[in-house]
Amino acid sequence: MIPVEGFEGQRVGVLGLGRSGLATARALAAGGAIPVVWDDSAEGRAKAEAEGFAPEDLRRDNVLTTLACVITSPGIPHLYPAPHPVLARAMQLGVPVDNDIGLFFRSLGQSSWGDYDVAPRVVAVTGSNGKSTTTALITHILQEAGRDAVMAGNIGRGVLDIDPPEDGGIVVLELSSYQTDLARALTPDVAVFTNLSPDHMDRHNGMGGYFAAKRRLFAEGGPDRAVIGVDEPEGVYLAGQLSHGPQDDRVIRISSGQKLDQFGWSVFARKGFLSEYRKGRQLASVDLRGVPGLPGAHNHQNAAAAWAACRALGLGPRDIELALHSFAGLPHRSQIVREINGVRYVNDSKATNVDSAVQALRAFPKIRWIAGGLGKDGGVQGALNDLGNVVKAYLIGHSAREFALQLGGLEQEICETMEQAVARAHAEAEPGEVVLLAPAAASFDQYTSFEKRGEHFTDLVRALPEA
Template identity: 70%
Template sequence: MIEVQGVAGQCIAVLGLGRSGLSAARALRAGGAQVLAWDDNSAARDVALSEGFEVQDLTGEAAFDDIAALIVSPGIPHLYPQPNKIVANALHAGVPVDNDIGLFFRSFASAEWADYDQPPKVIAVTGSNGKSTTSALIAHVLQEVGRDVQLAGNIGRGVLDIDPPGDGGVVVLELSSYQTELARALTPDVAVFTNLTPDHLDRHGGLGGYFAAKRRLFAEGGPDRAVIGVDEAEGLFLAGQLAEGRGDDRVIRVSANRKLLGPGWLVFARKGFLSEYRKGKQAGSIDLRKIKGLPGAHNHQNACAAYAACRTLGLAPKVIERAFHSFAGLPHRSQLIGEKDGVSFVNDSKATNVDSALKALLAFENIRWICGGLAKEGGLSALAPGFAHVAKAYVIGREAAEFSLQLEGLEAEVCTTMEHAVAQAMADATPGETVLLAPAAASFDQYDNFEKRGEDFIRHVKSRL
């Protein structure tokens, strides 16, 4: 546990008692604070009571008279589309509002660091897509080379649940816009921006607010190194804001679709090859086509960002390449389940929207595509560029027939259930093809979440391998 510093004797309120909220409450108590906990969910309050926390309703007008700070869980809005009532009460009372990420950064350093040869470092990763894979890949590379590394934040453990790092330790954090927009302290050593596509726009008041939430990771703390994906206008703008000149190698520009030019520090992927350039000269390269855990252009972008972050720590290109080859991928994200008779089986249940499903379709050739579920707004027309890769679609979900009608130009079979879809796709598949689950839809019509959907796919595939 990371004990929160500077709170001894203070009364601190915690709103939201999920994973991050309870973690913050424990870390605050360990730091000597008096913790008042609240959640609208009675079951969550009962858990807090069972751990000895004082539970107090914070909705009253005088609730914050004796409270020094309010710690808010990520899912609770504090500005758009409208502030949570309790957050609004705290702001009216002049009480600072923070989250567990802010507590982590203000409490990460300790007196023991004076005895370390190498102070611990934090690599923080944000962006719209790929941040989980990028974070996990960085942690995997560091683990493979024997570094003391912990993965936390939006993936792995809660940030305050990790162990205090040892000499030369590295903490890799995946941070969402919900986390970066509110944290009062953001001081990573290395900050990574993967990309930006529209998401959570109601929460941030539009695309500009969404980008501003991501940008805080770079603007508030001033990382020693910034790895910036420049394939979108926002990333290009951010890199330009951070760099003092063309050759400023504190900013590493990353691209997955074009060769980057100039005297700075550049990492890009073209036609499956990763290249690193510094001061106009090539410093490293990797053939990404041979790495099964990183298929497709979107994963090549993740690989470039992870490679750049690892290079800031002094790892050699060949060392990083070897570690890439042993990366199995994250569950439900282009996860290779197995192979049989020349047919590959890939679980990308995390592809819950059109954008992520299209990336999956473009990552493979000759696909037997299992798709469908609870469709999102906007329709499926944006998937069309990937249809040339699809031999046939097998549609699941309660509205499978309606979903299939939107797949114009594709042969589509209405299967409804995962069991039927897997059985039919496996029966039809020939050597060299890939049976791919990339639903392009939410899972809630048939499953509790996308993980359960992916697990069902894996179960039916493995029962037939």
């Protein structure tokens, strides 16, 4: 646990008592603060009481006005589409609002750091797609190279739940837009921006607000090195804003598809090969086509981002290349579950929006595509130009019929449930084809999370007969 500093003897509100909220309350108490906890649900309050915290109703002014700060969980809106009443009132009363990421950065530097030979460092990864894989890959590479590295944030453990890093330790954080939007302190040593595509539009009041939330990690944080994906206009803009010119190697531009050899420092992947350039000179080239845990161009972009971040931390090309080949990938992200009679079954349940689903559709040939769920704005319109590899679509969930209309003449079948979709795809698949779960939709119509959806698909596939 990282004890929260700066609130000794003060009352600090904690709104939302899920994983991050309870970890925040513990860390505040460990640092000498007095956590004042509240959750709108009786279940959440009961969990806090079981840990010895006494909930107080933060909806009351006579409670709010006694607080030095209110710490909110990332899932609770603070501005759009409408702020939670507690947060709205706190801001009206002038009570600061923060989150666990802000507390992490303000509390990370311990007095013992003065005795370390190498100060601990923080890598923070944000973006729309690929940030979980990139975060896990960076951590894997560092650990394979013998570095003391831990993964936290939006993946792995809560940021305040980890042990303080020791001499030379590295904390690798995945940060969502919900987390970067509100944190009052953001000071990573290396910050990574993977890409940008529409998501969480209601929470950020549109694309501009969404990008602004991501940009805060760089504008507020002032990282020593910024790794920026430049395959979208926003990334090109961000790289230009952060650099003093094309040869400024504090910014490492990355791409999947573009050749970037004219900058001070760049890493890019084209046609399955990763290249690193500095000052116009190629320093490394790696064949990614045989890396089983990173299939497809979207994963090659993740590899480029992880490569750049690890090079910024001082690792050599050979160490990074070796670690790429031993990376197993993450569950629910282009995860190869099984092969039966020449048919591969791939779980990409994390493809909760159309852009991430498109990346999966581009990664595999001859696809029997399981899609659907709780569709987002636009449905699957954004995939219509990337259906060349799709043999047939099997549509499930709330948006099955909407998706069917949008997919038009593509061979398709409305299956409603995952059980029926897996059974039908298995019955019709031929050797050399891929049965791909890439829903292009949220899971909440039928499942509590994309993980539960992916686990259900995996269980069904593992139960299929060989013949």
